[in-house]
Amino acid sequence: MSLSITSLANIAIDLQSGISHQDRFARLIRTLRQLLGGDATALLRYEARQFRPLAIDGLAQDVLGRRFDLDAHPRLEAIARAGDVVRFPADSELPDPYDGLIPDHTDLKVHACLGLPLFADQNLIGALTVDGMDPLQFDHFSDEELRLISVLAAGALNNALLMEQLENQTPAATSAPISTKSNSAEMVGLSAGMLQLKKEIEIVAGSDLNVLITGETGVGKELVARAIHSGSARAANPLVYLNCAALPESVAESELFGHVKGAFTGAIHHRTGKFEMADNGTLFLDEIGELPLTLQAKLLRVLQYGDIQRVGDDSSQRVNVRVLAATNRDLKQHVLAGAFRADLFHRLSVFPLHVPPLRERGDDITLLAGFFCEQSRVKMGLKQVALSDAARNLLRRYDWPGNIRELEHALYRATVLARSGKPDGEIWLQPQHFQLADSEPKSVSQPAVSAPLVDNLRTATDDFQRQIIISTLASCAGNWAACARQLQLDVANLHRLAKRLGVK
Numbered sequence: 197m198s199l200s201i202t203s204l205a206n207i208a209i210d211l212q213s214g215i216s217h218q219d220r221f222a223r224l225i226r227t228l229r230q231l232l233g234g235d236a237t238a239l240l241r242y243e244a245r246q247f248r249p250l251a252i253d254g255l256a257q258d259v260l261g262r263r264f265d266l267d268a269h270p271r272l273e274a275i276a277r278a279g280d281v282v283r284f285p286a287d288s289e290l291p292d293p294y295d296g297l298i299p300d301h302t303d304l305k306v307h308a309c310l311g312l313p314l315f316a317d318q319n320l321i322g323a324l325t326v327d328g329m330d331p332l333q334f335d336h337f338s339d340e341e342l343r344l345i346s347v348l349a350a351g352a353l354n355n356a357l358l359m360e361q362l363e364n365q366t367p368a369a370t371s372a373p374i375s376t377k378s379n380s381a382e383m384v385g386l387s388a389g390m391l392q393l394k395k396e397i398e399i400v401a402g403s404d405l406n407v408l409i410t411g412e413t414g415v416g417k418e419l420v421a422r423a424i425h426s427g428s429a430r431a432a433n434p435l436v437y438l439n440c441a442a443l444p445e446s447v448a449e450s451e452l453f454g455h456v457k458g459a460f461t462g463a464i465h466h467r468t469g470k471f472e473m474a475d476n477g478t479l480f481l482d483e484i485g486e487l488p489l490t491l492q493a494k495l496l497r498v499l500q501y502g503d504i505q506r507v508g509d510d511s512s513q514r515v516n517v518r519v520l521a522a523t524n525r526d527l528k529q530h531v532l533a534g535a536f537r538a539d540l541f542h543r544l545s546v547f548p549l550h551v552p553p554l555r556e557r558g559d560d561i562t563l564l565a566g567f568f569c570e571q572s573r574v575k576m577g578l579k580q581v582a583l584s585d586a587a588r589n590l591l592r593r594y595d596w597p598g599n600i601r602e603l604e605h606a607l608y609r610a611t612v613l614a615r616s617g618k619p620d621g622e623i624w625l626q627p628q629h630f631q632l633a634d635s636e637p638k639s640v641s642q643p644a645v646s647a648p649l650v651d652n653l654r655t656a657t658d659d660f661q662r663q664i665i666i667s668t669l670a671s672c673a674g675n676w677a678a679c680a681r682q683l684q685l686d687v688a689n690l691h692r693l694a695k696r697l698g699v700k
């Protein structure tokens with residue numbers, strides 16, 4: 197037996213100490229690396245056919261932001277399926293999820309790789325992965341020893357998850373089924389500001405308060421609204437979206453409250469308004485700052501009395517709707533300027549949530565970059581999308597006026613640029629692949645190294661636009677309006693462009 201009683205005892209002790217889960221996991225990973233001698237170690241959480249890194253050692257920091265789908269990672273899929281310790285042969289053909297992500301060994305080819313699945317009862321809850329450059333590195337450990345480590349680590353992970361669940365059970369939220377959590381898009385981030393925001397979201401989700409979500413463009417306000425809804429007791433009921441900026445005053449009232457047949461010329465059918473659709477659920481009023489004053493008065497009435505009146509209907513109807521509103525404006529200023537009703541402002545902002553800009557989130561930029569690299573990799577069917585040190589530094593230095601949306605687009609564009617002329621699909625993103633709005637002007641004498649050879653600019657531009665539209669559309673589940681928003685295009689213009697490019 198090559199593991200001593202002392203070293204095993206140390207693991208057990210490590211797992212009990214530590215102030216936070218994060219600390220405990222980090223310590224476990226370090227101990228394992230010392231024990232097994234690997235070059236890269238990761239503790240992963242398993243949920244909804246996806247592995248999410250909880251702690252890493254010897255891997256690029258952006259790995260913490262990556263989410264590994266089983267369907268896109270045969271090696272992890274094998275670990276999830278195995279039910280026991282997996283030793284991959286050094287010449288395994290299966291791509292390694294950490295290809296290009298072990299800082300001092302960017303050319304990870306022949307190596308030893310171990311996967312230890314972690315179970316609670318019969319359920320897979322996570323995995324430990326250990327990679328080493330020496331192909332024979334782990335041969336002297338017996339399966340029994342590795343199983344023992346799995347059991348210890350699984351116990352620790354399970355305890356941490358149970359504790360987390362207990363901590364998060366605010367009284368009102370207990371009725372919401374926990375499984376709905378995985379439906380809402382995940383908010384990647386470990387910075388102090390984001391941890392605080394996540395805590396506030398959890399607290400407010402369990403209450404039935406209206407929430408005003410503020411923050412610059414692209415910071416994730418819509419994501420916050422989704423998280424509040426899916427963490428609330430209303431999660432099983434609809435979350436209805438309405439963009440107040442895209443609402444011509446003439447149709448706004450019927451959009452919100454519905455109308456009856458014959459209410460006005462052209463009203464040939466009954467129409468259900470958004471409030472009715474959201475009954476027992478949540479109504480998300482995006483860009484609330486743009487709501488016309490006349491409608492502000494009507495909205496206030498609903499919030500005060502809980503009943504709505506369809507256009508053309510004398511009777512009123514009770515609805516039970518929770519309102520979440522978002523704005524990237526300073527609503528208080530709007531109130532002072534007389535463009536927004538003070539009473540409505542106070543009703544909406546019972547619980548204000550501010551989403552911090554990306555430039556105030558420190559290393560979250562790196563995590564998010566990893567998150568979007570992995571997304572682009574899967575979408576474009578590439579083997580690897582990794583950031584060079586220089587690229588990572590560039591992203592960290594930039595101030596991201598368009599926040600997460602801008603980062604997402606920047607990484608996506610960079611990957612598209614970098615992949616031309618790379619048939620092997622192993623992409624290294626370099627600074628020249630990014631054209632950040634305010635970054636220092638590139639000197640003319642220094643041509644972009646990666647610029648593909650183009651013989652016809654028009655065709656090349658069309659190709660590029662076509663690729664972007666197709667992939668953005670795919671990421672928006674085929675929704676053209678969402679795609680247009682994402683690309684910051686008018687939807688009619690997008691349709692025209694798509695038609696010209698033959699995408700439609």
Ligand SMILES: Nc1ncnc2c1ncn2[C@@H]1O[C@H](COP(=O)(O)OP(=O)(O)OP(=O)(O)O)[C@@H](O)[C@H]1O
Pocket residue numbers: 381382383384385411412413414415416417418419420524564567600601604
């Ligand atoms: N923490 C995060 N982790 C992962 N993705 C995120 C995060 N925050 C935002 N995103 C992604 O960034 C994009 C922009 O987010 P979202 O649409 O929620 O921003 P917004 O604040 O509503 O923007 P706008 O003010 O322009 O309406 C979306 O694709 C969203 O999924």
Ligand SMILES: [Mg+2]
Pocket residue numbers: 417418482
């Ligand atoms: Mg939005």
